[in-house]
Amino acid sequence: MSENRQLGALTAACHWIGQKGWSPATGGNMSVREGEEYCLISESGKDKGTLTEQDFLLVELESGRAPGGRRPSAETGLHTLLYRLYPQVGAVLHTHSVNSTVLSRVERSGGVVLEGYEMQKSLSGQTTHLDQVVIPIFDNSQDIAALAQKIAASAEKTPLQYGFLLRGHGLTCWGKDVAEARRHLEGLEFLFQCELQRRLLEAK
Ligand SMILES: CSC[C@@H](O)[C@@H](O)C(=O)COP(=O)(O)O
Numbered sequence: 796m797s798e799n800r801q802l803g804a805l806t807a808a809c810h811w812i813g814q815k816g817w818s819p820a821t822g823g824n825m826s827v828r829e830g831e832e833y834c835l836i837s838e839s840g841k842d843k844g845t846l847t848e849q850d851f852l853l854v855e856l857e858s859g860r861a862p863g864g865r866r867p868s869a870e871t872g873l874h875t876l877l878y879r880l881y882p883q884v885g886a887v888l889h890t891h892s893v894n895s896t897v898l899s900r901v902e903r904s905g906g907v908v909l910e911g912y913e914m915q916k917s918l919s920g921q922t923t924h925l926d927q928v929v930i931p932i933f934d935n936s937q938d939i940a941a942l943a944q945k946i947a948a949s950a951e952k953t954p955l956q957y958g959f960l961l962r963g964h965g966l967t968c969w970g971k972d973v974a975e976a977r978r979h980l981e982g983l984e985f986l987f988q989c990e991l992q993r994r995l996l997e998a999k
């Protein structure tokens with residue numbers, strides 16, 4: 796097993812995510828970068844709230860393969876895409892919260908616009924509630940390779956920041972390390988809940 800210094804923090808983040816109820820059943824997957832060519836990602840099909848460091852597999856970013864016969868996350872292709880596109884990405888968290896699942900369906904456009912919330916400042920680089928933060932939404936697909944291609948094409952036009960939603964599926968977010976990815980996840984989840992409640996209360 797690798798001695799990635801972020802792996803303990805990632806395992807703790809997985810337990811926290813489980814306690815929050817953001818990875819029900821076996822939903823969600825989590826990873827950390829391991830140098831320029833690899834990442835460590837959760838094994839497919841496990842309960843992400845009770846993972847140990849032995850449940851993470853070393854995967855090559857280019858091929859998405861894990862040596863040794865164990866099966867990395869079904870959504871490995873989305874994690875490896877982010878690590879390949881952005882050298883500054885050090886950790887990726889994918890969750891299945893009720894709020895991200897519902898909001899990504901209620902919002903029919905290609906993105907959720909967050910504006911007017913102090914908590915936007917939980918996202919690195921954001922300094923005021925007056926700015927707009929757009930979290931893109933991509934239609935869900937079971938074809939992860941095709942989905943990764945669509946996301947990559949979109950990222951060429953508009954670079955990805957903080958995270959994206961998969962419609963009716965969940966949130967994938969990231970940071971330069973586990974601590975930042977965790978802050979982005981908590982901030983976005985808070986903002987999604989605010990946005991859903993605002994829409995409910997303002998609906999005629
Ligand atoms: C109820 S799990 C749904 C899965 O297909 C997937 O979306 C997911 O997040 C977990 O897949 P995994 O292969 O365990 O990483």
Ligand SMILES: [Zn+2]
Nearest residue numbers: 822823870965
């Ligand atoms: Zn998922």
